[in-house]
Amino acid sequence: MNEQVTFTIFGGTGDLAYRKLLPAFYNLYANQAFQHAKIVVLGRRPYDHEQYCTIIKDWVMQFARLPYRETLFQSFCEKISYVCMDFTKEEAYDTLAAFYKQHQDTQHIFYFAVAPRFFSTIAQGLLRVPHAKQGRVVIEKPFGEDRKSAKRLNEQLESFFKASHIYHIDHYLGKEMVRNIQTIRFLNPLFANVWNHECIAHVQISAMEEVGVETRGAYYDQSGALKDMVQNHLFQILSILAMEPLEAFTQEDLHEKQLTLLQQLRPVDQLNIQDTMVLGQYFGYQKEAHVAHDSTTETFAALRLYIDNERWQNTPFLIRTGKKLNKREMEVIITFKAPFPNVEPNVLIIKIQPTEGVYVRFNIKKPGNSEEILPVSMDFCQSCSDIHRINTPEAYERLLQAVWHADTSWFSSWDQIETSWAYVDALKERYENAQLPVYIYPSGSEGPQASYELFTMQPQGE
Ligand code: BG6
Numbered sequence: 414m415n416e417q418v419t420f421t422i423f424g425g426t427g428d429l430a431y432r433k434l435l436p437a438f439y440n441l442y443a444n445q446a447f448q449h450a451k452i453v454v455l456g457r458r459p460y461d462h463e464q465y466c467t468i469i470k471d472w473v474m475q476f477a478r479l480p481y482r483e484t485l486f487q488s489f490c491e492k493i494s495y496v497c498m499d500f501t502k503e504e505a506y507d508t509l510a511a512f513y514k515q516h517q518d519t520q521h522i523f524y525f526a527v528a529p530r531f532f533s534t535i536a537q538g539l540l541r542v543p544h545a546k547q548g549r550v551v552i553e554k555p556f557g558e559d560r561k562s563a564k565r566l567n568e569q570l571e572s573f574f575k576a577s578h579i580y581h582i583d584h585y586l587g588k589e590m591v592r593n594i595q596t597i598r599f600l601n602p603l604f605a606n607v608w609n610h611e612c613i614a615h616v617q618i619s620a621m622e623e624v625g626v627e628t629r630g631a632y633y634d635q636s637g638a639l640k641d642m643v644q645n646h647l648f649q650i651l652s653i654l655a656m657e658p659l660e661a662f663t664q665e666d667l668h669e670k671q672l673t674l675l676q677q678l679r680p681v682d683q684l685n686i687q688d689t690m691v692l693g694q695y696f697g698y699q700k701e702a703h704v705a706h707d708s709t710t711e712t713f714a715a716l717r718l719y720i721d722n723e724r725w726q727n728t729p730f731l732i733r734t735g736k737k738l739n740k741r742e743m744e745v746i747i748t749f750k751a752p753f754p755n756v757e758p759n760v761l762i763i764k765i766q767p768t769e770g771v772y773v774r775f776n777i778k779k780p781g782n783s784e785e786i787l788p789v790s791m792d793f794c795q796s797c798s799d800i801h802r803i804n805t806p807e808a809y810e811r812l813l814q815a816v817w818h819a820d821t822s823w824f825s826s827w828d829q830i831e832t833s834w835a836y837v838d839a840l841k842e843r844y845e846n847a848q849l850p851v852y853i854y855p856s857g858s859e860g861p862q863a864s865y866e867l868f869t870m871q872p873q874g875e
Pocket residue numbers: 622641642743
């Protein structure tokens with residue numbers, strides 16, 4: 414990475430910058446992957462360079478993956494410039510332009526670590542900054558509240574930045590085992606050759622969380638599990654799991670295959686919504702700070718979806734996510750069809766977090782004088798050693814490096830985002846129109862009872 418780059422963080426005194434971005438930059442710096450870059454942090458508070466470095470020291474100590482070293486941190490800090498500016502004021506961008514001029518900047522990467530309502534104000538302000546238009550921009554979710562608002566936001570951004578320079582962060586795409594799905598799936602004939610409806614009974618993608626909405630009640634109550642987790646993270650995983658094999662092995666090829674898959678989800682108007690989705694809310698959610706006392710926002714969603722193509726004919730894709738559940742666990746479970754009714758099916762589990770690994774269950778003959786069939790397993794734990802933890806970059810480190818390398822394969826593309834918004838909007842609308850309940854479930858449970866029924870039902874045709 415010899416290109417001179419300037420990362421500018423809008424929202425440099427916010428939680429995302431402190432908790433994720435600066436610790437990730439520190440890790441990159443410690444690994445010598447950051448020698449040619451500078452960080453410009455923009456914030457409204459009147460800090461000087463030293464004050465800002467003192468503040469971020471604690472965050473780096475607490476959240477960086479690599480051990481804190483004082484001399485390393487001090488030289489890392491030399492890479493950072495804090496610029497006090499109110500990014501909602503157009504004239505403030507003249508100061509920014511003057512600042513860049515002094516520093517002979519090169520390639521610009523702008524990180525919008527702020528609420529989406531500020532995106533167009535910032536883009537407008539950047540018109541005053543020479544060369545900013547050729548820069549790359551990184552944006553966080555939520556990208557809109559529905560398809561319509563996301564489209565508007567996208568048009569605003571594209572009127573300023575080149576479409577190919579807009580990087581939509583989905584931090585799940587930076588997770589080690591999400592990145593590993595393609596390798597496990599395509600580079601092992603053991604799995605690659607049976608990855609279809611003839612051999613697979615169903616696929617489950619499960620993202621369970623123990624935490625509730627914590628301090629994010631105001632945002633979450635306007636969002637809910639479908640928009641917060643399904644539309645982005647889980648649909649991205651679904652598309653990588655189920656897409657057709659790559660042919661050209663390029664970033665474009667990957668995005669195209671994922672998009673095609675999302676477009677092949679069985680249209681919502683062809684689904685019986687009762688047999689498709691269950692929404693729930695944890696008991697006590699309405700008492701959380703900044704949540705409406707009569708809120709019906711879902712904190713749990715379970716879906717039973719189908720993909721209408723040759724490969725997946727009638728294979729159920731079961732998606733489940735929720736807060737305040739009995740465990741924190743994210744995994745993909747592929748259950749194969751059993752060859753005989755009395756034999757346990759083979760199962761492949763791709764464990765994404767907190768444990769990273771791969772589990773396979775298969776059948777053997779019971780040892781000894783018996784013809785009984787015994788299901789046994791192999792359980793590969795990738796994250797069980799300390800060396801692994803120290804050597805594995807965190808999601809944000811990978812994503813910052815990827816934007817630097819202009820590697821879009823680590824990001825979701827606008828057309829995927831638009832397609833998944835349209836699908837989630839339609840699901841929500843049908844559920845509301847059918848007046849289906851948002852089931853209350855106890856904290857520390859596995860979610861509403863109705864979701865087990867949804868997952869275990871056997872509708873005709875499957
Ligand atoms: C975020 C959601 O995108 O992902 C949060 O907004 C959720 O509600 C979080 O808790 C989960 O991320 P992770 O990396 O902890 O699984």
